[in-house]
Amino acid sequence: MTRHATGSFEVTITPEAQAAGEGDAVPTARMGLFKTFSGPLTGTAHGTMLTVGTPAPGKAAAYVAIDQFSGTLEGRAGSFVLLHRGTMSRAGSELSVIIAPDSGTGALAGITGTLAIEVKDGQHRYDLSYSLPTG
Structure with a gap:
């Protein structure tokens, strides 16, 4: 059975390395992420x-990210990994965030699902659509 958990999170992004891109190459960067989640999903992600x-x-950009969440989901303690893939172009943007298969630990072992992110008025909100094994 698929469940939903919605809430908010704060994010701190720390630049770690940047390259301007030589010749016609586009710029690249590596960033450190730290997130604090509140609501049914409570904890931190690095x-x-x-x-x-x-x-x-009007400019094209893309990113990939890996977050390791640790905390609780509706009172179940454990951790899992979130995999991000995002693109931005003149035609619009697309974002996909999934829970990495078999990455759940503790009471979150076996978790599967997706995470939708909405940023409005500078506030980050999440909608976690997930399933956990029964039994």
Whole structure:
């Protein structure tokens, strides 16, 4: 059975390495991520994000990231990994965040699902659609 957990999170992004891109190459960067989740998903996530391009209207950009979440989901303690893939172009943007298969630990072992992110008025919100094994 698929369940939903919705809430908010704060994110701190720390630049770790940047390259302007030589010749016609686009700029790249590596960033450290730290997130604090509240709501039914309560805890922290540490991760790394790799970016390419210029994240600005009318410009193309893309990123991949891996976050290791640790905390509780509706009272169940454990951890899991979130895999991100995002693109931005003149045609619009696309974001996919999934829970890495077999990455759940503790009471979150066997978790599967996806995470939707909405940023509105500077606030980050999540909608975690997930399933956990029964029994």
